[in-house]
Amino acid sequence: MRPTGRLHLGHLVGALSQWIAFARDNETFYEVADLHALTTSYERTTDLAANVREVVLGWLATGVDPTRSTLYVQSHVPQISELHLLLSMLVPVAWLQRVPTFKDQINALGPEIATYGFLGYPLLQLVDVAVMRGDTVPVGKDQLSHLELGREVVRRFNNTYGRVLIEPQATLSQFPDVPGLDGRKMSKSYGNTIDLADDAATTTKKVRTMVTDPLKIRRHDPGRPEVCPVYALHHIADPALVPMVAEGCRSGALGCVDCKGQLAERLNAYLQPVRERRTELEAIDVDGILADGAQRAREVASATLADVKRAMRV
Numbered sequence: 659m660r661p662t663g664r665l666h667l668g669h670l671v672g673a674l675s676q677w678i679a680f681a682r683d684n685e686t687f688y689e690v691a692d693l694h695a696l697t698t699s700y701e702r703t704t705d706l707a708a709n710v711r712e713v714v715l716g717w718l719a720t721g722v723d724p725t726r727s728t729l730y731v732q733s734h735v736p737q738i739s740e741l742h743l744l745l746s747m748l749v750p751v752a753w754l755q756r757v758p759t760f761k762d763q764i765n766a767l768g769p770e771i772a773t774y775g776f777l778g779y780p781l782l783q784l785v786d787v788a789v790m791r792g793d794t795v796p797v798g799k800d801q802l803s804h805l806e807l808g809r810e811v812v813r814r815f816n817n818t819y820g821r822v823l824i825e826p827q828a829t830l831s832q833f834p835d836v837p838g839l840d841g842r843k844m845s846k847s848y849g850n851t852i853d854l855a856d857d858a859a860t861t862t863k864k865v866r867t868m869v870t871d872p873l874k875i876r877r878h879d880p881g882r883p884e885v886c887p888v889y890a891l892h893h894i895a896d897p898a899l900v901p902m903v904a905e906g907c908r909s910g911a912l913g914c915v916d917c918k919g920q921l922a923e924r925l926n927a928y929l930q931p932v933r934e935r936r937t938e939l940e941a942i943d944v945d946g947i948l949a950d951g952a953q954r955a956r957e958v959a960s961a962t963l964a965d966v967k968r969a970m971r972v
């Protein structure tokens with residue numbers, strides 16, 4: 659996860675709940691990808707350290723357990739950078755250029771984003787996984803093309819040098835796309851998030867601003883819940899309420915103001931334990947947790963890198 663600062667509902671539902679479930683029965687490695695953050699904002703690093711801490715506090719508040727999972731910062735494991743360089747030798751530039759998010763991001767953020775490092779972003783993602791010998795990666799739908807490229811790189815490496823690297827498999831979250839306040843995917847870059855650290859009043863205020871079905875103009879107009887982001891968030895906040903909301907919306911018995919009021923109430927109940935835990939964690943030794951994690955991560959990464967270098971004879 660990139661160190662974007664405060665985590666939001668999309669992180670909790672899309673990724674973290676799955677991370678916690680994985681950690682019950684598997685060895686798990688979770689990385690704060692600070693080098694990835696540089697690929698799109700290399701000139702804005704003032705808040706990087708604070709954002710790393712905020713992300714880790716968010717993980718801990720939602721129940722990620724550092725005694726079950728290895729939590730570390732990408733740049734604290736230099737073997738990742740070395741493996742990235744070695745694998746970059748066998749990746750055709752055309753493979754990286756055809757990844758859909760490469761062109762999409764340039765269109766969205768401007769041509770100045772198209773650096774050498776940014777082009778190699780999907781390769782660095784593969785290295786993050788391969789270096790820890792990861793066999794399963796929890797990803798959103800928009801990352802599947804990156805993983806497919808990563809699997810091609812692994813196959814090319816293993817065909818060239820012998821079977822050393824593992825081809826990772828994707829596991830999609832049950833809720834891969836959590837809609838934000840404006841109906842687009844919830845994302846800090848769109849400014850449409852409900853943050854885990856928002857208090858109840860802020861959450862309620864944000865929910866009131868959410869877009870709804872544009873055809874439901876008056877209170878008693880019948881609506882289409884399937885196109886409404888408020889309805890989508892009801893599934894997260896309280897699934898038991900969903901049939902009632904759907905029926906009320908379709909029949910026109912439920913107005914959007916009331917529907918949003920119910921959502922805000924349920925969301926606040928859902929998020930309250932996370933908020934309380936986040937407050938309790940303020941004094942926790944995040945640096946100590948990350949130092950322990952980096953030590954474990956470096957052990958695994960060193961072994962993988964040694965195998966790769968032996969196979970490549972470098």
Ligand code: SF4
Pocket residue numbers: 870871874881882883886887888889903906907908912913914915917918
């Ligand atoms: S009643 Fe609820 S689900 Fe239906 S359009 Fe309004 S906010 Fe959306």
